[in-house]
Amino acid sequence: MTQGPVPAGLEQLRGLHLPAGSAGGLQGEIALAVALGFLAALLVGLVRWWQRRARASVRRSALNELAATRQLPPQARLVAQARLLRRLVRTLQGDAAADAKGEAWSAVLDRLFTTTYFSRGAGRVLGEGLYRREAADPAAIDAELGRLFTQIKA
Numbered sequence: 001m002t003q004g005p006v007p008a009g010l011e012q013l014r015g016l017h018l019p020a021g022s023a024g025g026l027q028g029e030i031a032l033a034v035a036l037g038f039l040a041a042l043l044v045g046l047v048r049w050w051q052r053r054a055r056a057s058v059r060r061s062a063l064n065e066l067a068a069t070r071q072l073p074p075q076a077r078l079v080a081q082a083r084l085l086r087r088l089v090r091t092l093q094g095d096a097a098a099d100a101k102g103e104a105w106s107a108v109l110d111r112l113f114t115t116t117y118f119s120r121g122a123g124r125v126l127g128e129g130l131y132r133r134e135a136a137d138p139a140a141i142d143a144e145l146g147r148l149f150t151q152i153k154a
Helices: 022-069 074-093 102-113 138-150
Strands: none
Touching: 022 074, 022 138, 074 102, 074 138
């Protein structure tokens, strides 16, 4: 009987080796890529947080100013609300949109709030009827402006 070669024992096996110079450079590049990816994700998160906070502050300040107008007499309240709408449009859409007059102003407000309240509803008084003697319900206008201001997303 002939015996073949005897299998090598575990103590005779040679250890695993990476090619020369590959361990140090590869680990540094991977660590740099991970760090840059983490930094980019952090920056994107901070920018999105800052934008949400800015939007919320515009909404919050508009609602606070609207609440402050509720103490005024009816005609002065309408004027203060119209001024508030001009400032809000100027903040959200710029000077060109805020300088619109008449029906164009009502259209700007309708586009901003995605409604027809200012061109066809009771909100017409805020666009065109400030100098007319129209009977406007201040409580209804306050309620609708409050609802529209809570929807500010810009």
